[in-house]
Amino acid sequence: xxxxxxxxxxxxxxxxxxxxxxxxxxxxxxxxxxxxxxxxxxxxxxxxxxxxxxxxxxxxxxxxxxxxxxxxxxxxxxxxxxxxxxxxxxxxxxxxxxxxxxxxxxxxxxxxxxxxxxxxxxxxxxxxxxxxxxxxxxxxxxxxxxxxxxxxxxxxxxxxxxxxx
Amino acid sequence: xxxxxxxxxxxxxxxxxxxxxxxxxxxxxxxxxxxxxxxxxxxxxxxxxxxxxxxxxxxxxxxxxxxxxxxxxxxxxxxxxxxxxxxxxxxxxxxxxxxxxxxxxxxxxxx
Numbered sequence: 001x002x003x004x005x006x007x008x009x010x011x012x013x014x015x016x017x018x019x020x021x022x023x024x025x026x027x028x029x030x031x032x033x034x035x036x037x038x039x040x041x042x043x044x045x046x047x048x049x050x051x052x053x054x055x056x057x058x059x060x061x062x063x064x065x066x067x068x069x070x071x072x073x074x075x076x077x078x079x080x081x082x083x084x085x086x087x088x089x090x091x092x093x094x095x096x097x098x099x100x101x102x103x104x105x106x107x108x109x110x111x112x113x114x115x116x117x118x119x120x121x122x123x124x125x126x127x128x129x130x131x132x133x134x135x136x137x138x139x140x141x142x143x144x145x146x147x148x149x150x151x152x153x154x155x156x157x158x159x160x161x162x163x164x165x
Numbered sequence: 166x167x168x169x170x171x172x173x174x175x176x177x178x179x180x181x182x183x184x185x186x187x188x189x190x191x192x193x194x195x196x197x198x199x200x201x202x203x204x205x206x207x208x209x210x211x212x213x214x215x216x217x218x219x220x221x222x223x224x225x226x227x228x229x230x231x232x233x234x235x236x237x238x239x240x241x242x243x244x245x246x247x248x249x250x251x252x253x254x255x256x257x258x259x260x261x262x263x264x265x266x267x268x269x270x271x272x273x274x275x276x
Contacts, residue, residue, distance in 0.1 A: 016188035023184075023216075041216070041247060048218050052187045108219040108255050115254060 004073040004080050007032075014051075014059045014068045014085060022051055022070055029072045029079060035139060043079065043137045046116040049109040050083045050133050058087025058131070069129060078118070078138040084129035090122055167213075168196045173271045176206050182213030185221035193221060197228035201237060206274040210267055212243035217251050229261060238262070242270035 010025050012018035023044050030040040051068050059066055066086035073080040114120045119136035126132050166183040177200040185193055200207045209225065225241070232239030240262045244252065252258045264270035 016186070019186050019188060020184070023186075038250075041250070044216075045218060045251065048186065052218065052220065055187065108222060112219060112251075112254060 004075045006071060006073045008072040010070045011067050012070075014055050014066050014087075016052075016055060018068065019048055019051060019055075022068070023048055025070065025072065026081070029074075033074060033079065033139070035079075039137070039140055042116040043081070046113045046120075046135055046137070047081050047083065049112045050081075050135065053109050053113075054083065054085045054087055054131075058085055069126070071126075075136075078136055081135045081137075082123075082126065082132055083135070084126050084132040086130050088130070090131055166192070168192050170196055170200060173208075174275060176208055176271050176274045177203065178208045178210055178267075178271065180210040180213070182215075184216040185214060185224075186216070186218050187220045190218070190220040190224045194224035194227060197224060198231060201228065201231050201235065201239075204235065204237065206238035206240075207232065208238075208240045208242050208267070208270045208274050210242050211248050212245055212267070214245045214248040217248050219251075219255075222251060222255055222257065225261070226257070238274040238276075240264055240270045240274050242267045 008025055008029055010022065012021055026044045026047055027040055030043055035043070047070070051070070054068055064087070069082075069084040071082040071084070073082070113135065117135045117137045119134065121134055123132050123134050166181070166185050166189045169180045171178045171180065179193075179196050179200060181193060197207065197209065207228065209228070229239050241252075242264050243266060244263055249258065249263075252261065252263075262273075264273055
């Protein structure tokens, strides 16, 4: 098991206006690790969707307010992002998966979170929080044999789902 | 993010630029639906989009659905690489009518 080192943390109000700041932090963290623009875009989008899910379905949808805590860590092969919040718990299994219907809005956020990262799971919440989602994205290999392994294929992501209620 | 609405003959062109996220995707939705209320074809110029999330995509899907119901053309034009990547991931690149060039999109919408 590779050890993780925390490189940045951000606690922001759980509202849409905070997403820009979260994206800026992630871009800086990815650039500091030499990630390319495509890899960085995908990580930023996955985490943005996770935070958006908290805002839309955890806080705003329940008419409550709270913080979002974003922790960025690095390990030997990639970045690990933990998104914690105080909204009603979703449990370790996460939201209920539903098939993605490309012609209708909804369900896309979770699909993006899962398809743009290598690991996506809810874990035991960090102290003082009700939910913690862990996302991990592996850096692309470099050199002549490099392939786009920083993102899981559709075949590895047959389940997609509905946003948290 | 900026949203502007222009006209090319009988075609309405919604020009989107910058980052579209949960905070401003409602403006995109409003602009698109406002154009469709005029019952004229709509082309969305997406060349200046540097970032779009699922809420932005949902605004476009809603426009697409309303246009389809009305029998009106709704075309995405000059889609930036960042936006195209998200449309592909959402498997929407085969749902929307997407034209690479803005002039060609306007011409196509005018038919």
